[in-house]
Amino acid sequence: MAMRDVAIIGVGQMPVSEHWDAGLRHLALGAIQAALRDAAVQQVNAVIVGNALGGNLSAQNHLGALLADFAGLAGAEALRVEAADASGGMALRQGVLAVAGGLADTVLVIGVEKATDRTGSERDTALATVLDADYEAGGGATPAALAALLMRRYMHEHGVALEQFEPFSINAHANGALNANAMYRNQLRPGAFAKAPVVADPVNLFDSAPEGDGAAAVILTTTERALDMVAQPVRVRGSAAATDTLALHNRADMLFLRAANLAAGRAYEQAGIAPGDLDLAELHDSFTILAALQLEAVGFARRGEGWKPAVEGAILRGGALPISTFGGLKARGNPLGATGVYQAVEIALQLRHAAGQNQVEGARLGLALNLGGLGGTAVAHVLERVE
Amino acid sequence: MAMRDVAIIGVGQMPVSEHWDAGLRHLALGAIQAALRDAAVQQVNAVIVGNALGGNLSAQNHLGALLADFAGLAGAEALRVEAADASGGMALRQGVLAVAGGLADTVLVIGVEKATDRTGSERDTALATVLDADYEAGGGATPAALAALLMRRYMHEHGVALEQFEPFSINAHANGALNANAMYRNQLRPGAFAKAPVVADPVNLFDSAPEGDGAAAVILTTTERALDMVAQPVRVRGSAAATDTLALHNRADMLFLRAANLAAGRAYEQAGIAPGDLDLAELHDSFTILAALQLEAVGFARRGEGWKPAVEGAILRGGALPISTFGGLKARGNPLGATGVYQAVEIALQLRHAAGQNQVEGARLGLALNLGGLGGTAVAHVLERVE
Numbered sequence: 001m002a003m004r005d006v007a008i009i010g011v012g013q014m015p016v017s018e019h020w021d022a023g024l025r026h027l028a029l030g031a032i033q034a035a036l037r038d039a040a041v042q043q044v045n046a047v048i049v050g051n052a053l054g055g056n057l058s059a060q061n062h063l064g065a066l067l068a069d070f071a072g073l074a075g076a077e078a079l080r081v082e083a084a085d086a087s088g089g090m091a092l093r094q095g096v097l098a099v100a101g102g103l104a105d106t107v108l109v110i111g112v113e114k115a116t117d118r119t120g121s122e123r124d125t126a127l128a129t130v131l132d133a134d135y136e137a138g139g140g141a142t143p144a145a146l147a148a149l150l151m152r153r154y155m156h157e158h159g160v161a162l163e164q165f166e167p168f169s170i171n172a173h174a175n176g177a178l179n180a181n182a183m184y185r186n187q188l189r190p191g192a193f194a195k196a197p198v199v200a201d202p203v204n205l206f207d208s209a210p211e212g213d214g215a216a217a218v219i220l221t222t223t224e225r226a227l228d229m230v231a232q233p234v235r236v237r238g239s240a241a242a243t244d245t246l247a248l249h250n251r252a253d254m255l256f257l258r259a260a261n262l263a264a265g266r267a268y269e270q271a272g273i274a275p276g277d278l279d280l281a282e283l284h285d286s287f288t289i290l291a292a293l294q295l296e297a298v299g300f301a302r303r304g305e306g307w308k309p310a311v312e313g314a315i316l317r318g319g320a321l322p323i324s325t326f327g328g329l330k331a332r333g334n335p336l337g338a339t340g341v342y343q344a345v346e347i348a349l350q351l352r353h354a355a356g357q358n359q360v361e362g363a364r365l366g367l368a369l370n371l372g373g374l375g376g377t378a379v380a381h382v383l384e385r386v387e
Numbered sequence: 388m389a390m391r392d393v394a395i396i397g398v399g400q401m402p403v404s405e406h407w408d409a410g411l412r413h414l415a416l417g418a419i420q421a422a423l424r425d426a427a428v429q430q431v432n433a434v435i436v437g438n439a440l441g442g443n444l445s446a447q448n449h450l451g452a453l454l455a456d457f458a459g460l461a462g463a464e465a466l467r468v469e470a471a472d473a474s475g476g477m478a479l480r481q482g483v484l485a486v487a488g489g490l491a492d493t494v495l496v497i498g499v500e501k502a503t504d505r506t507g508s509e510r511d512t513a514l515a516t517v518l519d520a521d522y523e524a525g526g527g528a529t530p531a532a533l534a535a536l537l538m539r540r541y542m543h544e545h546g547v548a549l550e551q552f553e554p555f556s557i558n559a560h561a562n563g564a565l566n567a568n569a570m571y572r573n574q575l576r577p578g579a580f581a582k583a584p585v586v587a588d589p590v591n592l593f594d595s596a597p598e599g600d601g602a603a604a605v606i607l608t609t610t611e612r613a614l615d616m617v618a619q620p621v622r623v624r625g626s627a628a629a630t631d632t633l634a635l636h637n638r639a640d641m642l643f644l645r646a647a648n649l650a651a652g653r654a655y656e657q658a659g660i661a662p663g664d665l666d667l668a669e670l671h672d673s674f675t676i677l678a679a680l681q682l683e684a685v686g687f688a689r690r691g692e693g694w695k696p697a698v699e700g701a702i703l704r705g706g707a708l709p710i711s712t713f714g715g716l717k718a719r720g721n722p723l724g725a726t727g728v729y730q731a732v733e734i735a736l737q738l739r740h741a742a743g744q745n746q747v748e749g750a751r752l753g754l755a756l757n758l759g760g761l762g763g764t765a766v767a768h769v770l771e772r773v774e
Contacts (some may be wrong), residue, residue: 052448055440062517064630066519068630069632076630078470080469082467084449101390244461373452376453
């Protein structure tokens with residue numbers, strides 16, 4: 001059966017930051033209102049919330065009903081989707097499916113995370129719930145510690161030096177510096193990387209993305225309706241998700257992001273494109289090693305060479321495949337369950353040619369790749385400018 | 388556009404209990420394997436997990452990837468759906484939509500909750516995350532306390548006495564006594580209700596359902612494929628969800644379950660039926676007052692008279708509208724995020740005429756109504772026997 005063609009008709013976002021003056025619901029409301037205003041719609045059929053840790057960090061589950069109510073949309077169907085820090089991408093995918101399958105004509109997807117209300121061990125414990133509680137987190141592992149294992153192994157297997165990851169951070173910070181919604185707007189001087197404090201050897205402060213508070217929203221409808229509603233809709237050409245083992249130690253090949261490979265492959269196939277057709281990609285660069293591994297998994301580098309597009313400048317805004325064009329997780333910040341929706345908002349702005357100083361010239365086709373944990377979940381979307 | 392007709396081809400469940408010998412993943416695996424065996428399928432396209440409190444009670448989020456992996460289904464798309472204790476019903480609905488909309492041909496829906504690994508205030512705090520954290524739980528409210536407010540108000544407004552709620556519990560326990568998967572299998576003697584310990588005046592021990600560990604699973608496919616695969620598929624004739632305000636104090640009419648009314652109404656409309664056509668209903672009887680209010684909201688009693696079908700015996704297995712036919716939340720137990728899937732499993736067994744001692748004679752059409760919290764979320768499914 002034919003599924004309906006889906007488009008993004010509105011986007012909204014809050015700055016990623018430590019929002020001491022706003023709770024989870026207030027952050028969400030800001031993004032929701034901006035997106036509704038952008039699309040010039042007042043009502044939606046369904047509200048899909050992407051959130052990773054509300055139950056742990058804000059003592060608040062049941063976010064579907066809460067946010068539908070707080071946004072004045074009570075009555076509409078609402079649910080929360082959770083897939084660790086891929087919650088936002090997965091919520092977007094559920095929204096796309098709802099419109100594509102004919103369930104709903106207008107859907108609001110809201111990714112939100114209030115990440116900074118807990119500190120110290122309470123926060124670390126919450127963040128580690130995206131790992132295997134019995135076999136990873138229970139033994140003291142954290143996401144950074146596991147990323148360090150991956151990075152060390154990669155450097156050993158492929159003979160890669162630490163400084164070859166530096167250009168990922170320099171690029172992210174250069175783009176973040178131009179983005180008013182970014183958490184960190186400082187440029188990174190070449191050489192600073194080598195002197196950065198170590199988080200989990202060899203992962204340092206500039207390898208790993210900061211968790212932040214944030215909320216981002218998109219409004220979806222059919223492309224057919226979208227063309228009558230807004231000047232510049234953005235089509236969803238591909239949407240796919242896949243899983244890998246949650247625990248890193250269960251993977252036959254730890255250095256290959258299988259879920260990312262499967263999800264991106266399916267999304268390319270739906271869109272009828274090859275990786276080389278893309279004008280930009282928002283990857284899940286929670287750690288520089290993950291950025292390198294994603295470039296390999298989704299067709300931009302050979303195995304062991306995912307660092308090369310960074311070193312060679314292909315990932316810069318003028319390069320062959322710009323990534324982290326608004327700062328990525330590293331500089332825009334990683335508001336966990338909201339991150340995947342930020343990616344979609346940023347690509348939509350690029351494809352509308354409304355990205356201001358962050359604009360990728362003539363962008364027409366973009367990939368959003370959102371990971372949960374160390375790649376246990378992957379969600380890929382291919383978005384296209386309507387010409 | 389026409390959506391595809393969806394059917395349940397496999398069901399599985401674990402006994403609801405305090406499972407000291409099994410973790411969340413083990414409970415889920417038991418139900419998943421039983422459902423796959425029942426449907427005689429080995430692979431699925433997607434795994435949808437209904438779970439309310441894994442992050443809080445088991446320090447485990449990211450359950451989609453975890454359970455897909457643990458069940459040998461890694462690679463398949465997987466996500467967790469959360470809508471408080473309506474998580475199971477909402478997961479079922481997402482599964483139905485995935486098949487109906489053409490995303491997937493075979494979907495596994497698994498509801499699971501490991502509710503008893505935390506005790507005392509830790510557990511109470513976790514259970515209260517389904518309420519409004521800032522304006523209800525933060526002030527010390529619990530689900531039982533809010534149910535007590537509702538019940539007291541109902542008794543006052545409509546001149547109803549406490550003993551008029553007793554038949555709900557007697558019916559649930561009578562049916563639970565025959566169900567090997569029920570948490571409580573004791574009969575309730577008439578009169579015991581009046582002497583029961585008070586939980587939150589006027590809610591007593593026999594008014595409120597126990598939280599338990601449990602897991603239940605269903606396998607979905609198109610009805611067209613189902614007819615070739617199993618002897619007795621069960622059709623999903625209606626599927627709908629709606630929300631009300633999360634906080635009780637924000638409702639214009641606290642004694643009317645608006646979300647339940649909307650969801651059931653939409654599901655009836657999809658199925659082309661009237662309430663009187665139903666042969667049985669599994670309602671969300673986490674408190675007897677909610678059972679009464681649901682009977683009013685979904686068309687079985689007038690306002691203020693939801694207790695009458697209980698007092699008059701209509702809810703018994705031989706009555707006009709049997710409810711809680713395997714014990715309901717009260718006696719089978721309330722494994723929170725799994726409860727909605729248990730309801731679907733139980734109705735499927737009734738419609739297959741495979742309910743053993745719990746069978747409702749000649750059952751052909753059943754309603755599953757799953758609530759989140761005090762009705763902030765409602766999910767309704769109408770299931771039908773394929774003749």
